[in-house]
Amino acid sequence: MRAEPQDFSRVLSSMCTEPHPAAREAAETFLATNPGDPGTYQTVAELEGDAVDALGEIAGLDEPHGYIASGGTEANIQAVRAARDLAATDAPNVVAPESAHFSFRKAAGILGVELRTAPVDSDYRARVDAMTELADEDTALVVGVAGSTEYGRVDPLAALSDVADDAGALFHVDAAWGGFVLPFTDEEWHFDHVGVDTLTIDPHKMGRAAIPAGGLLARSPDVLDALAVDTPYLESTEQATLTGTRSGAGVASTVAALEALWPAGYREQYVRAQNNAEWLADALDERGYDVVEPTLPLVAADVPRSLFARLREEGWRISRTGAGELRVVCMPHVTREMLESFVADIDALARTPSTVE
Amino acid sequence: MRAEPQDFSRVLSSMCTEPHPAAREAAETFLATNPGDPGTYQTVAELEGDAVDALGEIAGLDEPHGYIASGGTEANIQAVRAARDLAATDAPNVVAPESAHFSFRKAAGILGVELRTAPVDSDYRARVDAMTELADEDTALVVGVAGSTEYGRVDPLAALSDVADDAGALFHVDAAWGGFVLPFTDEEWHFDHVGVDTLTIDPHKMGRAAIPAGGLLARSPDVLDALAVDTPYLESTEQATLTGTRSGAGVASTVAALEALWPAGYREQYVRAQNNAEWLADALDERGYDVVEPTLPLVAADVPRSLFARLREEGWRISRTGAGELRVVCMPHVTREMLESFVADIDALARTPSTVE
Structure with missing residues (x-):
């Protein structure tokens, strides 16, 4: 096999990076484990609890509910899915700024919800008036971005949280890329700053874990319950993830990176x-x-x-x-x-x- | 970090296994690559083409369309999604035997399609009469299992393919676990045996690649086109996967395992x-x-x-x-x-x- 590993010396486009050495080592150690089957792979399942707790600490949540996803796209899809299934409407919509990641378009198509996108202001941040105008009683989720994919901008999240409240919707913050840099800025972005219900924070981006390691966090266990399906022929009984079998490498390398680098x-x-x-x-x-x-x-x-x-x-x-x-x-x-x-x-x-x- | 790698010496429950040494080495080499961003990570994107071609060879398809998914759950969800979006109905349903993997229930919930499950016969195989009875003009997909999760059974796939044809539906075969053992049996299970439209075959199960490495194959490019979303700020323009960032480890280890072990x-x-x-x-x-x-x-x-x-x-x-x-x-x-x-x-x-x- 002509295996040339990736050369990062001219990579300026990616939101992924080389894993931290401790994260790489942990990923290699846990390569053959599956946290999707916690009854069989118990050690890595416990590590996932540690990873979620550590992400909760970064994101201002004492008792986080969540899991290590395949990446930000899965975490965003799952936030939309939970909001859809918890909303009391037959025609749910999601209100997001046009700067939101394309995974929200993917989510809308997959989940059959209407995506309403609001224009941004001259500094590429969500316009609160436009978001307010789009939200109504059928809005299941309002999305704010904390570190946008195109310009690295942070939306006015406190105001967007109010938009969600007024509409009776959940509020999701996409900090997939920003979550590991925002703690060192003055931005208000996390659960303890504003009324966030769910949040995406990806260890495999600025967190320096190995791919695949995304993070979905929720304030309430109801979100995870809404995602859970029964799992016959596994010794565990429920599974709240989008995928089934999952990579233990992502979980273990998240724990290792956080131990090495936070804060x-x-x-x-x-x-x-x-x-x-x-x-x-x-x-x-x-x-x-x-x-x-x-x-x-x-x-x-x-x-x-x-x-x-x-x-x-x-x-x-x-x-x-x-x-x-x-x-x-x-x-x-x-x-x-x-x-x-x-x-x-x-x-x-x-x-x-x-x-x- | 208390890193105890998985001990497989008493694991009898898992459909995953220890990767082949060559697959492990390739996974470690390509740990920091993302085939979800092929413009940046070109080598691993080319390897993915090789992987799909090799899976096509196993599954009897000369010009396969497909990709390396996070696992069988993603591949099954995507098959249902493509069928839903290609079907000319507002109320699509999926007809599957009750022996089908629980990912089809997950897919139905996520995608808003009705899942109709047919009873199996005394040997745990789909009952063709029951499947026929459930299929109608709103059926988007008929599912057959080639190696069921509970009993390792292969459904009467040729007959189920006819059920799909008669209903104007696509026919999907779930060979997630069976795909790497069935080539050495007399079973008729793949694209060249019966009228299969899409097929799940997971390198990270019997194929001995590293997690996460599932496989989705399609006879027609229309299936992948139905799944594609536009991707701004990537140099590639479309993405047909469920997740965004993906593991290059899964892709590279699939190629390595297939080179080492097939046939x-x-x-x-x-x-x-x-x-x-x-x-x-x-x-x-x-x-x-x-x-x-x-x-x-x-x-x-x-x-x-x-x-x-x-x-x-x-x-x-x-x-x-x-x-x-x-x-x-x-x-x-x-x-x-x-x-x-x-x-x-x-x-x-x-x-x-x-x-x-």
């Missing part, structure tokens, strides 16, 4: 990433490109399409926002040297004529 | 497992327990509830069928020595009085 290691990682993002934003601004200021470690800038294409030809793994801007996620594997090299390539390419377009 | 290694593994199952069935029968004869490497037997409980106290990881029978899955890690030790414990416990019940 000091994550704080240090955040400071370095945020400094890198600000350095890159300044460098692009100095070169005349329109930059979206990074409030979290994610930079967007309006570079010409031809330059973008040539940077990809140089091997840079970069992606675009919906509006077509260059988007760079300053994950832990993204060093200052990488960014310097990236900017040097931009300078070199900008000097040579393009044959594209 | 000779899997044949040898099947023969050993089937012999073990027949040995255990004989041993239990000799001791006076009612045994369900193993047509595939899975044994069920009616042992007293108190004996079952005491075997679990001895550390045996065993599970029960819905009818309460002891259920032993002869996975590759289950050796003759393990089974001899298990039967010796049954003998010892049967000689000593029980304090339970």
Whole structure:
């Protein structure tokens, strides 16, 4: 097998990263375990309880209910599913900002709920007035984003929580990517700050656990109960996850990463990433490109399409926002040297004529 | 971290197993990759194509469409989802035998389709007359099982394919567990045998890949198209999976396991497992327990509830069928020595009085 492991030296597009060494080791140790069958795989099932408790500590919840999902998409789908099944309506809808992750569109299609998306303001944050207008008595869930995929923005979550309350809906916060950097900012984002009912926080993104490790947390056990199905021929009796068999690697590496990095290691990682993002934003601004200021470690800038294409030809793994801007996620594997090299390539390419377009 | 890796020496209940050494190595190499973002993680995305092609070869499909899912539950949910969205009805239903895996109940709840379950015959196989009676013009999918979870039975798939045809429905075969043993039997189960539209076949069960590695295969690209959602801010444009970020470990270890074991290694593994199952069935029968004869490497037997409980106290990881029978899955890690030790414990416990019940 021609197995070349992933080279992260030019990856600027991913919201995943290299796992922490302790997380990698734990993942390898627990590779052949299945927390989806806790009666058989008891050790990893206990570890999952530890992982949920630790995520609860980060997200301001003393007695968290939840589990380690395959990722943020599953966690978001499950939040919509629970809200749908707990809502007292035959035509449930979900109100979310248009900046919400595409997994909410996927969830709506799968679950047969109407997704209503509200425009964002000039700083790419949910417009509370627009969200309010969309919410009604059939709204099962209001979604706020804490670290948006495109611009790393945090919605006005306290106000959105009120929108949910007024509509009699549950309030979900998607902190899939932001959850491991927000604790070191002044943002109000978690269960102890605002009236959050469910929250997505992914260890395999900024948390440096191994894929697949997403996190779904809920304030009330009712949410997990709404998701549970009976499980004959397993010694456990219920299963609240979307998938059946699951990876023990994700669970064990979550526990290991949290033990190694919470809180000091994550704080240090955040400071370095945020400094890198600000350095890159300044460098692009100095070169005349329109930059979206990074409030979290994610930079967007309006570079010409031809330059973008040539940077990809140089091997840079970069992606675009919906509006077509260059988007760079300053994950832990993204060093200052990488960014310097990236900017040097931009300078070199900008000097040579393009044959594209 | 108190990391005790899983001990498989007394695990008789699981449909997962220890990965093949080559599969473990590949999983570790590709731990930090995400085939859900193929524009960034190109190598593992190419490997996924190889994996699907290899699964197609096993399942009798020259040009397979599909992907490596998180497991059989996801693959089954996705088959129901595609059928629902391709069906020309507002009230779609799914017709399955009551022996179908509980993931179909989960799928029905999530997707808002009606699940109609037909009784099985005295040998635990779908009754064609009952399936025919349940199917109608609103049937989106007919399900047949190729290696049932409880008894390892293979439904009369050719006849069920006709039921699907007559109803204008798609036909799905769940070979999640059976797919890597059925090639060495006389059963007709795959795309080249009968009119299968979609099929679940899990590398992380009998295929000896690392969790999470399920497989969804489809004869027509329409199925994958029905599942696809747009993906902004990824360089790829569509995503047909249920989850977003996915494990490259599952993909890479699937390729490695298939390279190492298909077909000779899997044949040898099947023969050993089937012999073990027949040995255990004989041993239990000799001791006076009612045994369900193993047509595939899975044994069920009616042992007293108190004996079952005491075997679990001895550390045996065993599970029960819905009818309460002891259920032993002869996975590759289950050796003759393990089974001899298990039967010796049954003998010892049967000689000593029980304090339970």
